[in-house]
Amino acid sequence: MPSPLGRPIRVGVFEHNPDAFNCFRLLPRRNCPKPGAEVEIIKIAMELLDWEWEIVDTEVEFGVVNDFGGLTSDGNFSGIMGLLARDQIDMSGLSMRITPERMQAAHFTFPTRYFQQVYIINDPPENDFRNFIFATFTTQVWLMLLVTILGVAMLRFVIAILIEQRTSPSTNILTGSILETYGLMLKQRVIDPTAGSAMDFAQVLEAVLIAAMLVVSQYYVSSMNSKLTAPPTSAIPFLHQDELLTLLEQKKRYLTYYADIELEGCSEKNVERIKKVMKYNPVVTHENENDLVAEIKRGGVFYSVYDIEFLPQAVSVWDRNQGLTVIRDTTGIVSYAAFAFSSDNRGLRTLFNRALLEVLPGIPQITLGHDYAHKKEALDTTVQVTIHCPEKTAEATELHIFAILG
Numbered sequence: 001m002p003s004p005l006g007r008p009i010r011v012g013v014f015e016h017n018p019d020a021f022n023c024f025r026l027l028p029r030r031n032c033p034k035p036g037a038e039v040e041i042i043k044i045a046m047e048l049l050d051w052e053w054e055i056v057d058t059e060v061e062f063g064v065v066n067d068f069g070g071l072t073s074d075g076n077f078s079g080i081m082g083l084l085a086r087d088q089i090d091m092s093g094l095s096m097r098i099t100p101e102r103m104q105a106a107h108f109t110f111p112t113r114y115f116q117q118v119y120i121i122n123d124p125p126e127n128d129f130r131n132f133i134f135a136t137f138t139t140q141v142w143l144m145l146l147v148t149i150l151g152v153a154m155l156r157f158v159i160a161i162l163i164e165q166r167t168s169p170s171t172n173i174l175t176g177s178i179l180e181t182y183g184l185m186l187k188q189r190v191i192d193p194t195a196g197s198a199m200d201f202a203q204v205l206e207a208v209l210i211a212a213m214l215v216v217s218q219y220y221v222s223s224m225n226s227k228l229t230a231p232p233t234s235a236i237p238f239l240h241q242d243e244l245l246t247l248l249e250q251k252k253r254y255l256t257y258y259a260d261i262e263l264e265g266c267s268e269k270n271v272e273r274i275k276k277v278m279k280y281n282p283v284v285t286h287e288n289e290n291d292l293v294a295e296i297k298r299g300g301v302f303y304s305v306y307d308i309e310f311l312p313q314a315v316s317v318w319d320r321n322q323g324l325t326v327i328r329d330t331t332g333i334v335s336y337a338a339f340a341f342s343s344d345n346r347g348l349r350t351l352f353n354r355a356l357l358e359v360l361p362g363i364p365q366i367t368l369g370h371d372y373a374h375k376k377e378a379l380d381t382t383v384q385v386t387i388h389c390p391e392k393t394a395e396a397t398e399l400h401i402f403a404i405l406g
Helices: 037-049 058-062 079-085 139-163 170-185 200-229 241-249 268-280 289-297 346-369 394-405
Strands: 009-013 053-057 106-108 113-122 254-257 300-307 315-319 324-328 334-338 340-342
Touching: 009 037, 009 079, 037 053, 037 346, 053 058, 058 079, 079 106, 079 340, 106 346, 113 289, 139 170, 241 268, 254 289, 289 300, 300 334, 340 346
Parallel strands: 009 053, 254 300
Antiparallel strands: 106 340, 113 300, 113 324, 113 334, 315 324
16 A cells, blocks of 8 residues: 555665664565564554555665764754755654754654663773772771871870879880770780879770770771672772763763764753863764774773663673673663654654554564563672682781781
């Protein structure tokens, strides 16, 4: 049956795995058992409507590939949106995000997918908890404890010299003060051979120090035990856009993409930060996937949007063979994606929506059941038991030092 246009509907598609790949170019003239998730949705809808249609390979016909459409400097659209605006195709065979700018140039169907900002990075290293003795506290905390020991020891030394007026050599009194303070902090009394009658102030100081060290020591033991029993986890460099922008501003990371398209900010503040950081840390672009993967391996961050249906966790495995991890920005904007019709085909869009209503409930089954896509596995899901030999690792050294120090 002819379409309402009196000719086959021109459906513009470029190869985009898993939405359009394999033998999709043969449709509808010849059968293709697995043309891609979104091409299959269109195929079913067209069969329900009994319309004539044809696939237009935008890469071959117009040189448009991996470009859904963005506003150019002259106010026109590039990519698929540009083809729709110039009426070179009747509809997009790939769903795209619905934005206010695009809605002014095309008519969108009912949403078929829900997207959120994602970032793809090289697999992060695991958090190393084997350095459990000294890693329990930060360097600042260890320095603070050292300053506390020296400060309290000096105070005890002053009390012994000026108030108790001890006659022992000053070096002996100072050594005794340091050892006594250190012993209190380890809850091990050290006999001070130069100690005389304890003053009330010294007793109060000692009581406060004991109480404080009781809390610190219990926290230390609990924290150290948690590191020993914790399962392996990955050291994720960032989890949301604010943290990513901080790394970009420090030039510790950079963005990479197919084209020099600005990262979408999730807030007005981030929009301004992105504009500033792009001036001295621009996007590194590549035209093919292999070069992009190589760039990611060098520290680049690929940014895009992805169907949240397939990313149930915030951090997931993107491709285990390629060693890639995907981070879903849970603070990012959730956007809708749909098929688009050219501005002259509003009535065609309305009729297509009627058929699409019957297909919508089965879209997850089409995508997942036909192995077009799978729900991504969470990055840290398993607990791996690893046996370390203390004699051959850094733990032995730390344990020996710890034993010597008390």
